[in-house]
Amino acid sequence: MQDAQLRTGRRSGRSGPRRAPGDLAASPFRADRDRVSSSAFFARLGGVTQVVSPSGSGLLLHNRLTHSLKVAQVARAIAERLVADPVDLAKMDRLGGCDLDVVEAAGLGHDLGHPPFGHLGESVLDRLARQRFALPDGFEGNAQSYRVVTRIDVRGTDGDGLDLTAAVRAALLKYPWTRLSEPQPHPRHMPVPPRGASEPDEAPGTGSAKFSCYRTELDDMVDARSPFRGLLADWQQTVEASVMDTADDIAYAIHDLEDFHRVGILQHTSVSHELTEWLGHAVEFAGRSDADLAGEELRPGCSLERLRRRLHAKDGWIADDEAFVSAVKKVVANLVTKLLEVPFDRSQQAEQAVAAFSGEWTQRLVEGIQVVEEPPTRSGHVALAVEQWHEVQVLKFVHRRFVLQRPDLALHQRGQDRLLSKLVEALDNWLIDRSEAARLPHRLRDLFDRARAELVVLHRDAPELLVQPGEQVELDAAHMERMARGRAVIDFVASLTDDQAAALLEALSGRTTRLWNDTFVL
Numbered sequence: 188m189q190d191a192q193l194r195t196g197r198r199s200g201r202s203g204p205r206r207a208p209g210d211l212a213a214s215p216f217r218a219d220r221d222r223v224s225s226s227a228f229f230a231r232l233g234g235v236t237q238v239v240s241p242s243g244s245g246l247l248l249h250n251r252l253t254h255s256l257k258v259a260q261v262a263r264a265i266a267e268r269l270v271a272d273p274v275d276l277a278k279m280d281r282l283g284g285c286d287l288d289v290v291e292a293a294g295l296g297h298d299l300g301h302p303p304f305g306h307l308g309e310s311v312l313d314r315l316a317r318q319r320f321a322l323p324d325g326f327e328g329n330a331q332s333y334r335v336v337t338r339i340d341v342r343g344t345d346g347d348g349l350d351l352t353a354a355v356r357a358a359l360l361k362y363p364w365t366r367l368s369e370p371q372p373h374p375r376h377m378p379v380p381p382r383g384a385s386e387p388d389e390a391p392g393t394g395s396a397k398f399s400c401y402r403t404e405l406d407d408m409v410d411a412r413s414p415f416r417g418l419l420a421d422w423q424q425t426v427e428a429s430v431m432d433t434a435d436d437i438a439y440a441i442h443d444l445e446d447f448h449r450v451g452i453l454q455h456t457s458v459s460h461e462l463t464e465w466l467g468h469a470v471e472f473a474g475r476s477d478a479d480l481a482g483e484e485l486r487p488g489c490s491l492e493r494l495r496r497r498l499h500a501k502d503g504w505i506a507d508d509e510a511f512v513s514a515v516k517k518v519v520a521n522l523v524t525k526l527l528e529v530p531f532d533r534s535q536q537a538e539q540a541v542a543a544f545s546g547e548w549t550q551r552l553v554e555g556i557q558v559v560e561e562p563p564t565r566s567g568h569v570a571l572a573v574e575q576w577h578e579v580q581v582l583k584f585v586h587r588r589f590v591l592q593r594p595d596l597a598l599h600q601r602g603q604d605r606l607l608s609k610l611v612e613a614l615d616n617w618l619i620d621r622s623e624a625a626r627l628p629h630r631l632r633d634l635f636d637r638a639r640a641e642l643v644v645l646h647r648d649a650p651e652l653l654v655q656p657g658e659q660v661e662l663d664a665a666h667m668e669r670m671a672r673g674r675a676v677i678d679f680v681a682s683l684t685d686d687q688a689a690a691l692l693e694a695l696s697g698r699t700t701r702l703w704n705d706t707f708v709l
């Protein structure tokens with residue numbers, strides 16, 4: 188492993204095993220884990236949507252807090268297994284190391300910046316950031332998590348962020364690049380870009396679909412990655428980030444299905460039909476053209492065939508038909524037959540079936556993790572083996588096809604889109620209103636001051652990065668102020684829970700008569 192002192196380096200200049208004021212743990216990585224889990228941003232995740240809002244689903248479904256706890260648990264279990272094998276340990280040491288507390292801290296912290304209403308919130312805030320406020324960096328949940336730990340969250344009175352060690356900050360960087368410019372050459376231009384680095388088909392020119400760092404935190408990303416220079420390519424995840432990323436995939440592939448079985452949304456018949464029809468006619472499906480398939484969208488088995496094709500097109504380095512067939516068979520045996528056949532009625536037997544499903548799959552997937560010294564560009568150094576990789580794809584497919592594509596969920600999300608858009612507009616108007624300057628929420632004012640100062644520095648150092656590709660704008664005072672307001676409002680909204688966002692809009696719209704309540708603190 189490279190110099191351990193470098194991995195424990197903090198931005199404040201502290202490094203090594205000395206205990207910093209306020210830390211109970213002596214180990215710097217354990218201290219980081221505690222810093223994350225005692226943060227108010229972490230507690231907030233209990234009120235943030237994983238797939239469906241916690242306020243609408245009670246305790247039946249996972250929220251971003253229970254999800255993060257699972258990711259941390261799975262990440263630690265993966266790391267424990269890998270470090271116990273001397274061959275894997277030696278490989279990981281050559282790549283920069285794998286520490287149990289680092290992966291656990293990254294698992295706990297990976298969603299700190301997730302906005303209200305989960306993925307829907309992410310895409311609404313990104314659209315508003317780019318279109319309403321002309322911010323080229325837009326919004327991205329992973330980049331926001333990095334901004335929270337390095338800038339917005341606080342501990343004690345000295346400096347910004349949680350002042351985490353380099354190894355933990357690097358482990359949070361699932362997509363270690365900015366949207367448009369860094370590192371150079373930008374990974375979206377690679378012949379086969381890493382996962383997440385390509386531009387979305389529907390938004391050409393906007394940069395990578397996923398990225399872990401806004402341009403404003405670039406210096407921090409470079410610092411966090413410096414211990415790994417020479418061991419990993421600039422665009423490659425650290426081993427610890429790969430462990431966290433894989434744990435994230437495993438955790439939600441399993442718990443999303445468990446959740447929707449509990450609430451009775453995942454119907455045995457329709458899931459069973461889709462999978463068994465495809466298994467029964469796999470050869471016939473394979474012979475059909477894409478156009479034929481598109482014309483038969485509702486026929487059971489078609490969607491699964493489209494998944495098989497997509498895996499070949501995007502992940503030809505691993506996609507394998509034999510492994511796909513066995514994965515579908517395994518999901519039929521373990522999900523359709525063992526779990527979905529008996530409706531969930533909250534009996535002990537039903538709870539046991541869910542626990543068995545979740546326990547057996549987690550164990551199987553964790554045992555299928557391997558260290559790869561020279562992975563293809565779309566994979567990390569720590570990855571699922573071929574069989575388990577296909578199983579995760581099929582589990583995620585079932586969730587996408589039978590939960591995420593439901594019209595009732597779409598209806599709900601259209602309402603959330605409107606709610607967030609109106610909230611952003613109302614807060615922006617409040618910031619514009621000069622007569623209210625002295626009565627602005629203090630937090631919003633602090634965020635505005637921070638955003639304005641950051642933009643001044645960017646304007647001085649790299650003004651071209653303040654203009655969206657293909658746009659012509661004058662970076663005058665009014666434009667700079669618009670961008671600063673945008674970043675402040677987006678930071679503010681992204682740090683609310685689902686309920687806080689709804690209550691705040693109620694208040695700003697004059698629809699509530701309650702003045703002092705604990706729903707939100709301004």
Ligand SMILES: Cc1cn([C@H]2C[C@H](O)[C@@H](COP(=O)(O)OP(=O)(O)OP(=O)(O)O)O2)c(=O)[nH]c1=O
Pocket residue numbers: 237238239305306307328329361397435436439443591
């Ligand atoms: C794509 C998508 C995911 N989800 C849910 C399913 C999972 O529980 C969870 C997956 O999202 P994330 O946990 O954010 O993970 P990811 O790996 O897909 O993305 P990233 O790397 O940016 O973190 O969100 C939705 O509810 N709606 C959607 O449209």
